[in-house]
Amino acid sequence: MKKVPIFFALRLAIISTFSLLTLPPCSIARLAKVGDDLQAILDSGEDLELKAGETYEIKKPLRMRKTGQKISTQNAKTIGDYARLKLVAQDSARILDMGGIEGAEIENILFDGNRYAPRNPEKRESLVQAGGRKGNFQKVRNCAFINGRGWSFLHVFEPAEGIEITGTFMFGSGVDCRGSGASEVDKPFPWGDGVSLAAAKSKVWNNLIIDATDVGVVVFCAPGSKVFDNVVAAISRESLGAVNMVDTTAYYENPKGSKRFDYTDVEVKNNLADAKGARIHIAFPIGKHIWGPGENAGRSGRIVYGGSVLNNEIRGACAGYGIALHGVENFTVKGNKSSASYSRAGDGMHHVRTAYPAAFLYDKKTVKNCDLQDDFETSPLNMVHLLACNFGDRRDGGEGFRMYQYGASEAMGVIDTAFKEMLKRP
Known part of the structure; x- marks a missing residue:
């Protein structure tokens, strides 16, 4: 029998011992029954495991406590x-706060905001809050979000980095400008996002988002983040946008006071925006200034810079605009395709004529040093506030939801989709 040299044996023993000492501790998960105190389990630092197919009523928001908790x-x-976490509190819109907990995870959970139950409509928090300092x-x-009460299903705060959101289904966030999706207590205008992302170097991919009445995925600068391989569809409620790059978040103003907002290395790629049965006002x-009609609209001098929008697709009969740029520098927008029908111009700025609906538009005066695909058009008309949701007449003596005529192709898309849905035809 061949002898192992003593120095080799000692080295192997040291390496093996060191490896055991440096392995992360095994996480302990506690299986909770319906009726158990879920917050007490989280407070203990243990992972929380729920029973398949069961419904757990949430009377006040849960709070994750420990690094890596799941x-x-x-x-x-x-x-x-x-398992379903169902919000039953009347005075809250939130189920879970995981903000500030590094490495926290949620997986295979259905978050039900229970929008149509009796509740206080003034409570508008996101259904789940994530990210934040130390988050x-x-x-x-692989989660699901339905019946959100607040302004977003999932809000991911800065200055967190490296958040991952994938395999998740979201349906029915908020109420559109016409009142579609409203409960008896809703007052105008409780729009809702799917994902609201302000955390840098994050990834949002392979998600299905249907009927988010504000935006499917909002990118609040979040430099270095990737949004790819998602489907954002409007079936029965209007969506203002599919994937947005309009927000000028103070944390990402670079340099401070410059009115320049950092989208460096943000990549929006291979996403599908489908305006099948309801309007997507502006897909990308x-x-x-594309977005809002507020004070100094079109005159604030704010610029977004540094991102890319690549190989996305726009479909559906109910589109307003496809990809539109205003106040943008150093963006690359290439390889995007559209088979959508576009109709009904945006509200614009009251009596100023607004750009006609189209797939690919940019404002020649304010878009600089950008690499745009060849089929982009410049618009000689106003490109400030291309949404059609803020100036329409209101019902109920001026206090209710808005009334707008439908565009020609938009009307056909709404009717066709509703007809097929009601009759369950392919």
Whole structure:
């Protein structure tokens, strides 16, 4: 028998011992029954595991406590297995706060905002809050969000980095300008996002977002983030945008006081915006003034810079505008395709004529040093405030939701989709 040299044996023993000492501790998960105190389990630092197919009523927001803590459903294989966290509190819009907890994870959970139950409509928090200071490297995987009460399903705060959101289904966030999706207590205008992302160097991919009445994915600068392979569809409620790059978040003003806002290395790629049964007002808006009609609209001098919008697709009969740029520098917008029908111009600035609906538009005066695909058009008309949701007549003596005529193709898309949905035809 060949002898192992003593120095080799000692080295192997030292390496093995060191490896054992440096392995991360095994996480301990506690399986909770319906009726158990879920917050007490989280307060203990243990992972929270829920029973497949069960509904857990949430009377006040849960709060994650420990680095790397996880909430998941035991042995979930399909969305039908997900445990449901159902909000029953009347005075809250939030189910979970995971903000500030590094490495926190949620997986295989159905978050139900229970929008149509009796509640206080003034409470408008996001259904789940994530990111924030010390909230790096969190994960949201294979979850579902429905019936949101607040302004977003999932709000991911700066200055966190490295957040991952994938495999998640979102349906029915907020109410559109016409009142579609409203409960008896809703007052104009409780729009809602799918994902509101302000955390840099994050990834949002392979998600399905339907009927988010504000925006499917809002990118609040979040430099270095990637938004790719998502589907954002408007079926029965209007969406103002599919993926937005319009927000000028103070944290990302660079340098401070310059009115320049950093989208460096943000990449929006291979996403599908489908305005099938309801209007998507602007599928991929880029630049602050495309969006709002507020004070100094078109005159603030704010610029967004540094991102790219690549190989996305726009479909559907109910589109307003496809990709539109105003107040943008050093963006690349290439390889995008559209088979959508565009109709009904945006509100614009009251009596100033607004750009006609189109797939690819930019404002020649305010878009600089950008690499745009060849089929972009310049518009000689106003490109400030291309939404059609803020100036329309209101119902109920001027206090209700808005009334707008439908564009020609938009009307046909709404009717066709509703007809097929009602009759369950392919």
